[in-house]
Amino acid sequence: MTPSPERPARRAATKKATDVTTTFDPQSATIAVVTYNRSALLTRLLESIERMDPRPGHVVIVDNASSDDTTEVVEGFRSRLGSEIVYQRLDENTGGSGGFSEGMRLAYELGSEWIWLMDDDVEVLPDGLAAMGRWTPRFQSIQGRRYDYDGSEFYWQYRVSVPLGIPIPFAPAGFDESGYREMNSGCFEGMFIHRDIVRRIGLPDPRFFIYWDDTVYGYLASIITRSAIVDEFVLQRTREIRQWDMGTRHLNASSDMYRYYIMRNRGIMKHYYAAHGDYRPVRFAIGTAATFAKEIIRLAAVERRVTRKGWGNLWRGMRDGWRLAHDKAFEVMPALEEA
Structure with missing residues (x-):
């Protein structure tokens, strides 16, 4: 499919129209979590949400048919969070892709203005929501930064070569005085997105099951709005993963x-x-x-x-x-x- 000559101008005009949002209200935000058989990690995440100031209006938890005590853990937090919990246990494991698609759907149907996606193996820093909210007057698709398991700064490849369909490994890791870098990708471990973008590009595609789902979703968002990774640490990974440093x-x-x-x-x-x-x-x-x-x-x-x-x-x-x-x-x- 060859793009028509007018496509670039149409994209630019669309982006300009979606770059400004209203004042951020924390109660208008929903954290949407996908979990699967990791109740101990989920407990740590929910405890971190309990410590947040401010907290979101809702916390959506999508359980990919866990066989552990996830349901009991969630019920134990209903009176603790200060945010309304919406718990959805699926009949089968739909992978991260299916879980995030369902979580986005539930958050959208709650009327959430902002939806913050994350896995169960992170903690939210206490001022995380406030930090993300500071950028909402400028962007509608935002990615914050996160610390790795050992406390080091986690580098996420926020730029993708669209013709190749792969991340650009040499995209700069540092930030200038603007405090942000434009991105054309996405990561469901921390994607913070406005409902208007969700409305226009649809839900994440559950057919991916795992991998490339958030890359494609971030790409779709970047077509219609300026997307940015911002120099704000808002999450920390709580699960150690073997890696080549x-x-x-x-x-x-x-x-x-x-x-x-x-x-x-x-x-x-x-x-x-x-x-x-x-x-x-x-x-x-x-x-x-x-x-x-x-x-x-x-x-x-x-x-x-x-x-x-x-x-x-x-x-x-x-x-x-x-x-x-x-x-x-x-x-x-x-x-x-x-x-």
């Missing part, structure tokens, strides 16, 4: 399931880029090859094992991704309402 950058350990979806979901990503005139077949294929190579490096350098199963999941994911990319019946997620 490369200084500012790092490479986390993964799993065979992740390896499959990293490759498979590029087929879904292709459809979203094509729908917005940004799909370039040759360059996207190069990005897919680079993704495959990165996963081999991850196996060798971080997990120190290149197994037949690891290879097999990568190849199987690439095969299924090719099939998805060529599925003519595939449709991207619709807007929630007519703009």
Whole structure:
């Protein structure tokens, strides 16, 4: 699909119209959490929300069919948070993608002006909501910063090469006096987004299951509004992940399931880029090859094992991704309402 000559001007005009919002009201915000069999981590997160000042109006918890005591943990916090809890236990594990799609839907239907997404393996810093709120007059898609498990600064690759469909690893880590950098990606571990953007781009696509879902959602947001990562530390990871430390950058350990979806979901990503005139077949294929190579490096350098199963999941994911990319019946997620 070739973009029409008027597309860039239309995008620019749309962004200008959505850059200014009203005064931030913490009660208008909802924290939406996705959890799965990690009640101890969820407890730490809910305790951190209890310590927040200010707190959000609602806390939505989407439980991906946990088999532990997650339900009992949630019930124990109902009278403690000072925020209304909405708890939704799903009948099956829909992955992070399905969980965040459901969490976004519930938060939107509550009438939330701002929706703050996060996994269960983080804590919110006490002034986190206030820090994010300071940026709401300027942006409608915002990403705060987070500390890693050991207290070090976590670097998130906030810029994506759209033609390649991969993060840009050398995007600057530092901030200038403006206190923000424009981004064209997203991360569901901390995405802070206005309901108007959600209305116009629709819910996150649950078909991803895991991986690339937030990258694509952030890309969609950046098409219609200026998106920014801001120099505000608002979260801290509470789960240690084995990683290869490369200084500012790092490479986390993964799993065979992740390896499959990293490759498979590029087929879904292709459809979203094509729908917005940004799909370039040759360059996207190069990005897919680079993704495959990165996963081999991850196996060798971080997990120190290149197994037949690891290879097999990568190849199987690439095969299924090719099939998805060529599925003519595939449709991207619709807007929630007519703009």
